[in-house]
Amino acid sequence: MSTAARVSGGSLAAALLLALTGTTVSAAPPAPRVERVSTAADGTQGDGASSAAYTTPNGRFVSFRSSATNLVPEGITHPGTYSYIRDLRTGHVTKIEAALSTPRLSAGGRWAAYTDWGARKINVFLADLSTGTRIRAGGDARDSASAPDISADGRYVVHTWSGHPQYPNRIDLYDRVTGTRETVSAGPQDDESRDMDDASISGDGRYVAYEDEGSGDVWVADRTTGTQTEADDGTFSTVIQLSADGRVLAMDSADGSYVRDLRTGRVQHFPGVDVRAVSPDGRRILVQDAQSNLWLRDLHGTRQVLVGHGSAVDGSVSARGRSVVYSSQDTDVVPGDTNGVYDVFVRHSR
Numbered sequence: 001m002s003t004a005a006r007v008s009g010g011s012l013a014a015a016l017l018l019a020l021t022g023t024t025v026s027a028a029p030p031a032p033r034v035e036r037v038s039t040a041a042d043g044t045q046g047d048g049a050s051s052a053a054y055t056t057p058n059g060r061f062v063s064f065r066s067s068a069t070n071l072v073p074e075g076i077t078h079p080g081t082y083s084y085i086r087d088l089r090t091g092h093v094t095k096i097e098a099a100l101s102t103p104r105l106s107a108g109g110r111w112a113a114y115t116d117w118g119a120r121k122i123n124v125f126l127a128d129l130s131t132g133t134r135i136r137a138g139g140d141a142r143d144s145a146s147a148p149d150i151s152a153d154g155r156y157v158v159h160t161w162s163g164h165p166q167y168p169n170r171i172d173l174y175d176r177v178t179g180t181r182e183t184v185s186a187g188p189q190d191d192e193s194r195d196m197d198d199a200s201i202s203g204d205g206r207y208v209a210y211e212d213e214g215s216g217d218v219w220v221a222d223r224t225t226g227t228q229t230e231a232d233d234g235t236f237s238t239v240i241q242l243s244a245d246g247r248v249l250a251m252d253s254a255d256g257s258y259v260r261d262l263r264t265g266r267v268q269h270f271p272g273v274d275v276r277a278v279s280p281d282g283r284r285i286l287v288q289d290a291q292s293n294l295w296l297r298d299l300h301g302t303r304q305v306l307v308g309h310g311s312a313v314d315g316s317v318s319a320r321g322r323s324v325v326y327s328s329q330d331t332d333v334v335p336g337d338t339n340g341v342y343d344v345f346v347r348h349s350r
Contacts, residue, residue, distance in 0.1 A: 034308070036334050037062050037325065038084075038344040040071050041091045049341040050084075052102045052313055053325040057152070057203075057244060057280045059318035061109035062086050062325050063102050064344045071095070083114065085129070088346065094129070103127075104150045104315065107203070111154025111176075113137060115146055124148045124159045126176060137174040139163075139181075145172070149201045152244060156205035158184065160197050169195035171210045173223075184208045184221045186228050198239040200314070202246030203280065207262075209242040209249050218251055220262060231260050233267055241278045241314035248282030248299070250275045250314075259285060259299060268299065276312045277324075284321040286312055296321050296349075307347050308333060323348050 038050035046068030053064040063085045069076040071084055072095045083099035086092070087109070096103055096112065100122065103112035112127045124138030124145040137157040138145025148159040154176065161172040161183075171185035185196040194214030201208050208221045209231065216236030220229045231249050240250040240257070250259045257275035259268045261282075273287040276294070286307065287295050294312055297304040310328030317324050325346045331337045333345055 032305075032350075033348045034333055034345055035088075035348070036337065036343050037086050037088070037346050038064060038066055038068065038071070041093050044070060045337065045339045046071055046341070046343065047339060050344045051311065051327040051342050053327060053344040053346075054102050054104060054313065054315040055318050055323060055325045055346070056105050056109050057107050057319045059323035059346075059348075060087065060089055061105055062088060062344065062346060063096075063105055063112070064325075064327075065102050066344075085109070085112070096127070098125075101146075101148075102313070104148055106150055106154030107152040108154075111150060113148040113150040113157045113159075115148065118144070121162075122146060124157060124174075126150075126154070126157050126174070135176075137176075138172065147198060149199055151201055151205035152203035156201060158199040158201045158208050160199065169197055169213075171196050171199045171208065171221075173201075173205075173208065184223065185210055185219070186221070200239055200242040200249075202242055203244035204246070207242060207246035209239050211237065211239045216253075218249070220249065229262070231262065233258055233260070233269075240275050243278045243282035244280035245282055248278055250278045250285060257287070270297075277314045277316045279317045279321045280319050284317065286317050286324060288312065294324070294326055296324060305349075308345060310342075310345075322350060 038046045047070050048067035050066035055062050067081045071093050083096040085094045098116045099114035101115045103114040110130050115122050116125050121144035125134050126137040127134035138159050139161050144162045145159045150157050157174045160169050162169050173184050174181050194212050196210050197213050199210040206224050211218050218232040218237045220231050235253040237251045237253040242249050247263050256271040273289050275285050275287050277286040285297050294307040295304045296307050307324045310326045312326040323346050327342045327344050329342045
């Protein structure tokens with residue numbers, strides 16, 4: 001093989017180095033690519049603001065909220081904010097008209113969990129996007145449910161259950177296969193009136209992290225062993241996200257954000273920034289600094305890369321950090337952005 005063939009696309013200096021020393025020069029990694037998600041299938045930019053984006057682990061599907069009226073051919077009959085799901089492979093955009101929150105998607109994008117009005121109150125529903133059918137996942141018609149999260153295969157939906165005012169909020173889980181519901185949270189021994197909230201579930205549905213809003217304690221329930229483990233660092237904390245592998249938990253506190261490795265017990269603090277999301281494998285976190293810059297940081301080193309400027313929510317990082325979704329009002333992220341509102345973007349690292 002000739003030197004030129006072996007360094008196809010390389011520089012003259014690289015070719016000389018190879019010829020003289022026999023050292024193989026690796027090609028530079030492809031530059032990151034950013035695309036706007038909150039557009040119609042033909043690329044028409046939205047005529048309203050979009051935000052609160054969530055991605056599947058494979059980075060193919062992105063769900064978000066938008067007040068735009070022109071993202072789907074049928075348009076919008078009644079102005080408001082609606083939920084959308086975009087297939088980044090085909091460009092197809094689907095409107096989930098009944099969803100009052102950004103749909104949480106299963107790994108393959110088939111199942112979506114979101115809130116909607118029930119018979120009397122807001123409840124949690126699980127929709128099969130392949131058939132258009134849906135079922136109520138949260139409680140019954142008399143109670144309300146909110147803040148859903150979903151397992152990778154769409155079998156389990158965890159959410160906050162709210163009963164009558166005299167009952168504290170708890171964390172419940174719905175099993176789509178068996179059709180059963182169970183309470184995952186365990187209230188503190190000394191005060192049964194405290195509310196539990198902000199549940200985050202592992203990909204296999206075994207682990208559920210949640211917070212005690214009264215004490216600021218964060219707990220991780222192991223549904224296989226039936227145990228409850230306190231995961232906070234002793235400060236008043238809130239749950240951000242549990243990694244899909246169930247090993248890494250990101251939390252916020254008065255002292256800043258921190259991450260706990262639930263296997264080793266190691267805690268890493270990140271003062272001056274807010275952790276927004278964790279990659280499914282638990283190796284990377286998305287942090288936001290005081291200037292609203294978003295950085296993808298490696299938990300096993302000090303390397304971090306600038307994603308963009310704006311805001312992001314939990315579930316915004318795909319596997320291995322290959323893509324990150326976020327919203328921004330900046331007009332220079334992609335060419336032709338002239339709508340003057342927040343848009344949803346995805347940054348592909350490769």
